[in-house]
Amino acid sequence: KNREYKWKVEYMHWCPDGVDGVVISINGQFPGPTIRAIVGDTIFVHLTNNLPTEGLVIHWHGISQIGTPWADGAALISQCPINPGETFLYKFKVDKAGTYFYHGHYGMQRSAGLYGSLIVEDEKEAFHYDEEFNLLLSDWWHKSSHDQQIDLSSKPFRWIGEPQTLLMNGRGQFNCSLATQFSKFPIHQCKLRGDEQYAPQIFNVHPNKTYRLRVASTTALASLNLAIEGHKMMVVEADGNYIQPFFVENMDIYSGESYSILFKTDQDPSNNYWISISVRGREPKTPQGLTILNYIPNFASKIPNSPPPLAPLWNDYNYSKAFSNKIFGLMGLSPKPPTRQNRRILLLNTQNRIEGYTRWSINNISLVFPTTPYLSSIKHGINNAFDTKSPPNTFSKNYNIMKPPPNPNSTYGNRVYMLKFNTTIDIILQNANALGENVSEIHPWHLHGHNFWVLGYGDGKFDHKKDVEKFNLKNPPLRNTVVIFPYGWTAIRFVANNPGVWAFHCHIEPHLHLGMGVVFAEGVHLVKNVPNEALNCGLTRKMFVKDKH
Numbered sequence: 001k002n003r004e005y006k007w008k009v010e011y012m013h014w015c016p017d018g019v020d021g022v023v024i025s026i027n028g029q030f031p032g033p034t035i036r037a038i039v040g041d042t043i044f045v046h047l048t049n050n051l052p053t054e055g056l057v058i059h060w061h062g063i064s065q066i067g068t069p070w071a072d073g074a075a076l077i078s079q080c081p082i083n084p085g086e087t088f089l090y091k092f093k094v095d096k097a098g099t100y101f102y103h104g105h106y107g108m109q110r111s112a113g114l115y116g117s118l119i120v121e122d123e124k125e126a127f128h129y130d131e132e133f134n135l136l137l138s139d140w141w142h143k144s145s146h147d148q149q150i151d152l153s154s155k156p157f158r159w160i161g162e163p164q165t166l167l168m169n170g171r172g173q174f175n176c177s178l179a180t181q182f183s184k185f186p187i188h189q190c191k192l193r194g195d196e197q198y199a200p201q202i203f204n205v206h207p208n209k210t211y212r213l214r215v216a217s218t219t220a221l222a223s224l225n226l227a228i229e230g231h232k233m234m235v236v237e238a239d240g241n242y243i244q245p246f247f248v249e250n251m252d253i254y255s256g257e258s259y260s261i262l263f264k265t266d267q268d269p270s271n272n273y274w275i276s277i278s279v280r281g282r283e284p285k286t287p288q289g290l291t292i293l294n295y296i297p298n299f300a301s302k303i304p305n306s307p308p309p310l311a312p313l314w315n316d317y318n319y320s321k322a323f324s325n326k327i328f329g330l331m332g333l334s335p336k337p338p339t340r341q342n343r344r345i346l347l348l349n350t351q352n353r354i355e356g357y358t359r360w361s362i363n364n365i366s367l368v369f370p371t372t373p374y375l376s377s378i379k380h381g382i383n384n385a386f387d388t389k390s391p392p393n394t395f396s397k398n399y400n401i402m403k404p405p406p407n408p409n410s411t412y413g414n415r416v417y418m419l420k421f422n423t424t425i426d427i428i429l430q431n432a433n434a435l436g437e438n439v440s441e442i443h444p445w446h447l448h449g450h451n452f453w454v455l456g457y458g459d460g461k462f463d464h465k466k467d468v469e470k471f472n473l474k475n476p477p478l479r480n481t482v483v484i485f486p487y488g489w490t491a492i493r494f495v496a497n498n499p500g501v502w503a504f505h506c507h508i509e510p511h512l513h514l515g516m517g518v519v520f521a522e523g524v525h526l527v528k529n530v531p532n533e534a535l536n537c538g539l540t541r542k543m544f545v546k547d548k549h
């Protein structure tokens, strides 16, 4: 079935957390409209950019874009930014059921609120539930994304700091709390009618039923821990892939990830319960995000009679690792990886300086985008569009990942990893110490155009002998986003079988902005005609776009 949408994107006054602000809206909505489709459908989004002075793209996070790499919505990789006033057609097939989302992929437009949910239903879902809810998680700053962008690009560097508020479906509370009576800090109880833009979305449930919660995180920065007070969660889907179901009391979710969980409303039906999200992996300065699981027929205003769930300590990384290590592919439904790889690429993640600017680098190169999108410059052999030398396949064996870089200087670059079509690629993401002593941060890495198998995680420096032997080739989960833990490594495998050019990057938006990503190209000669509307910039503009005047 074809599903057709007309979207207008513009700035709009909005009050996501009780403080007046400005968001990027779609058709007057924040978050943007939810797309619901059935596997096999074709989506048509006619996207009009009504931002007065900025280009725009939208990335369909988790959709493989097989045969339509120009619709991936990664600015200057798959297409030119859509100019103000212009309309671009995103046309792509949703070929895999799952919980997805979409978001801006140019500058810091995701931080500005350009996101929404994309749900692809299966013809017949593999598990039973009575009803489902959708929960899109994000984080919110009172400083505008423009100011943040300028801060990050300043000398001396100005970090954006922690978010003011965590949002659930675009709603949070900054000046008040739903849980004052349990709070250690003096803060007002929220007095809400329920129709405020920042009033929490209440989840209404009937006792003794099974619910599916589809949860996705599009945070700009925060890693989160999600809990439903008193309710065990069975995790059944990760990034649109079946996983071996397992039970948890709370779960970590990193930016770029999505999950489905099933829970039973088997608690005392005379009470309501908290649904909470809390910051992990960075010292929290942001209050917990809260809403209510409302057992019908209780009033939604009935505050639960115990405090909100206590999150694990922000720096209890063993707790986070234990969660990640519980995720396995579902036997029978989740495909197995090829047993051998053709190429192994090691990517060292470091924080660096370039001419006094603070940047993130991969194998000592900090990514900057060319002015012509890679997809068309590679397809048409335009070889002055970017640096066509091969980027480094690895980093120095002697690099001490436990210490700040001995020489913090790196360089800007826009090279591309050319992957031989249909070969199996292993990537080892190696974390290291950042610029400060004894600091190494969490980075969730997201791959466009593919799912990959997560073969393993480890502490310290990756060892080509011992660690490879421990790879899980039996039932690794398929994902499109995976985290690297502080001072650790993560190994993934994928098959380079999707003609196109694909970004692979840290999903923390300011980190991508500061260069934390790489670009892969594969089978570009097989890519059919890229629509001219995607080429209206850089060197392709003169070659392919006819002047209308």
Ligand SMILES: O=C1O[C@H]([C@@H](O)CO)C(O)=C1O
Pocket (backbone or CB within 6 Å): 159, 351, 434, 441, 511
């Ligand atoms: O990119 C980052 O910069 C700061 C800090 O490293 C320097 O201020 C931080 O916490 C990041 O994640």
